[in-house]
Every structure is written in structure tokens, then in C-alpha cells.
Amino acid sequence: MPVNVEKYNEIIAELGTVTLVAVSKTKPNEDIEELYQLGQRDFGENYVQELVDKQAMLPGDIRWHFIGHLQSNKVKYIAPFVHLIHGVDSLKLLTEINKQAIKNNRTIDCLLQVHIAQEETKFGMDEEELREVFSHLDQFKNTRLRGLMGMASFSNDLSKIRGEFSALKKTFDAFRSSSDCQILSMGMSGDYKIAIEEGSTMVRIGSLLFGARDKKL
Ligand SMILES: *Cc1c(COP(=O)(O)O)cnc(C)c1O
Numbered sequence: 001m002p003v004n005v006e007k008y009n010e011i012i013a014e015l016g017t018v019t020l021v022a023v024s025k026t027k028p029n030e031d032i033e034e035l036y037q038l039g040q041r042d043f044g045e046n047y048v049q050e051l052v053d054k055q056a057m058l059p060g061d062i063r064w065h066f067i068g069h070l071q072s073n074k075v076k077y078i079a080p081f082v083h084l085i086h087g088v089d090s091l092k093l094l095t096e097i098n099k100q101a102i103k104n105n106r107t108i109d110c111l112l113q114v115h116i117a118q119e120e121t122k123f124g125m126d127e128e129e130l131r132e133v134f135s136h137l138d139q140f141k142n143t144r145l146r147g148l149m150g151m152a153s154f155s156n157d158l159s160k161i162r163g164e165f166s167a168l169k170k171t172f173d174a175f176r177s178s179s180d181c182q183i184l185s186m187g188m189s190g191d192y193k194i195a196i197e198e199g200s201t202m203v204r205i206g207s208l209l210f211g212a213r214d215k216k217l
Contacts, residue, residue, distance in 0.1 A: 003034045007208055011192075015203070018196055021065050021185075023206030025050065026213045029057055035209065036062065042083070044204050048074040055081055067149075067185075067204055069123050072096040080104050086149040086185050086204075087113045089123050091133055094140060101142035109146045111185055114171060116164040117153040124150060130175060147183030147201070148172050152191055161191050165198035172199070 011020060021044040024032050032043055036059060045051035046068030055064055063083035070078075070085060072093050078085075079100035088094055088110045101108040112133060115124030125133070137145060150168040152161040165186055172184045187195025187203035195203060207213060 002211075003031050004209055004211070005034070005038065008035060008038060008040070011205065011208065014193075015196070018200060019183075019202040021067070021202060021204045022209055023067065023188075023204050024054070024210060025068075025206065027206075027210045029054060031210055032058055032062075044086075044206075048077050051082075052077050065204075075100045076103075079108065080106075082108065084109045084111065084146065084183075086111045087123065089113045089125050090129075091136060094133065094136075094143060098140040098143045107142050107144050109144050111147050111149040111183060112145065114148050114150045114168055116150040116168045118160075118164075119153055127171065130171070134175060134177070144180050145178075147176065147181050147185065149185035151188070152186070152195075154190075158194060162194050162198060165191075165195050165200070169199040 019042060021042045022035055022040050023044040025046045032054065041061060042063045042065060044065040044067040045054065051064060051066060064081060065084045065086060066078055066082050067086045069087055070093060075096045085097060085108065094110065097108050097110060112130060113124040114130065115126055148168065148171065152164040155161060168186055169184065183202050184200055185202040185204065186200045189205050189208040192203040192205060
């Protein structure tokens with residue numbers, strides 16, 4: 001399935017100052033290169049091995065976002081190059097990211113994932129866990145907390161989705177303490193317009209650009 005260039009241009013025009021992360025998981029390098037040629041630099045991946053393979057093959061100025069669920073024992077593979085880790089959902093994971101950042105002599109930017117959907121299956125922290133992480137931030141010198149990330153319910157109920165995004169925006173406004181903390185990553189192919197209306201600064205869009213994925217990933 002070819003990249004939907006028309007849709008890409010349409011989305012870019014719509015976004016204004018909102019950052020587009022093109023979610024290329026399961027898609028071939030040629031698709032990424034096609035968007036790269038059009039000027040796209042931010043790409044998102046969910047699987048460590050796939051990301052490592054693609055990073056090795058594709059242009060060095062791509063900003064790679066890790067948007068999936070990250071296991072602590074795999075942080076070391078992406079630590080040398082990852083631009084932003086969206087799904088940090090525990091102190092344990094943040095501790096490991098900080099450790100690997102030190103090893104690589106760099107600072108790694110992170111977003112904390114907040115649980116906003118009513119579904120059980122979505123990862124993320126509640127407010128109490130967020131508070132706990134924020135209270136420990138001082139000890140992580142090689143990670144920089146850039147903001148929050150969340151996923152709304154898979155639902156046709158637009159008011160429910162809007163309510164979840166709006167709740168995340170409120171949490172974001174309540175928690176962001178430093179000037180580093182400015183990214184609110186919310187919105188996917190099906191709900192990015194609502195997310196932007198509710199204050200998103202970064203959307204993660206896959207299937208609208210690259211076509212449907214084989215599996216529901
Ligand atoms: C797959 C994925 C996306 C993109 O989903 P689309 O519906 O294809 O736009 C965005 N965010 C996360 C966390 C994902 O896993």
C-alpha cells in the first residue's frame with residue numbers, strides 16, 4: 001500500500017504548530033523514505049528490534065520516537081539514539097532510562113504515559129503514580145521530562161474521547177512545573193482532530209498516512 005501523500009499534505013496544513021509523529025510501525029523503509037523526501041523527520045515506532053533495524057538503515061537526521069510499551073531490559077538498545085520516549089509508565093523504567101543515558105553520555109527526553117481510557121488494557125499511570133514520579137525527578141540527571149502522553153478509548157463515542165483528552169490536558173496543566181515540560185502527546189488517526197482541539201501539542205498518526213496495518217498493533 002503506497003503512502004498517502006495527499007493526506008500527509010492535508011494533515012501538515014491542518015496541524016499548525018502541533019508536531020506530527022508519523023507512526024511507521026510494521027511499515028517498510030521505503031514508506032519512511034517517501035515521507036522523509038517530503039520533509040518529515042519525526043517517526044514513531046513501537047517495537048525495539050524494528051526500531052533498531054530501521055535506525056541503522058535510514059537517514060541519521062530522523063528523530064525516532066519510541067511510542068510503544070518499553071521493557072526495562074530493552075532500553076539499552078535504543079538509548080544511543082532515541083529522540084523521545086513517549087510511554088514511560090514507572091519509576092523503574094525511568095531509572096533504567098537514566099542509567100542507560102549516563103552510559104551513552106547523553107540526556108534522554110521522556111514523556112510520562114497517563115492512563116486516561118476506561119479500558120483495562122491501556123498502559124499508563126494514575127495521578128498518584130505521577131505525583132510519585134514527579135517527586136523523584138531530581139535524582140534523574142540524565143533524563144529530561146518533556147511532558148505527558150495518553151491514549152483515549154477506542155470508541156465511537158466522541159464525547160467520551162473528548163472528555164478523556166480534556167482530563168489529560170488538565171493533568172498536564174496541573175503537573176508541568178518546569179519550562180522543559182511542554183509536550184502533550186495525544187491523538188492518533190481516528191481522534192487527532194479532537195485531541196488538537198483539547199490542547200495536544202504532538203499527534204501520533206500511522207494508518208492515515210501509511211494505510212491500515214496487517215494486524216491490530
Ligand atoms: C499504533 C499507534 C499509533 C498510531 O495509530 P493509528 O491509529 O494508526 O494512527 C499512535 N500511538 C500509539 C501509542 C500507537 O501504538
